[in-house]
Amino acid sequence: MTKWACHSACRTAATYSEWHQKRISSRLIHLSLAEIGPLITPLTDHRPAPVEHLLHWSTWRRRHSP
Known part of the structure; x- marks a missing residue:
């Protein structure tokens, strides 16, 4: 080549x-203010959910909203 x-x-x-x-x-x-809190809280918690799970849930929710 x-x-x-x-x-x-x-x-x-x-x-x-x-x-x-x-x-x-x-x-x-777009992300709503109500959604930003639940996305950030687990990141600051001592036992955070995997980031991939949070992003997948966020994308799914935004895709399936009316």
């Missing part, structure tokens, strides 16, 4: 990644 082809492929992948992230973000509603 030539240097130009590699550069072009890497740029295309980055562009797709950015496009995909914007596409997902555009379908989600």
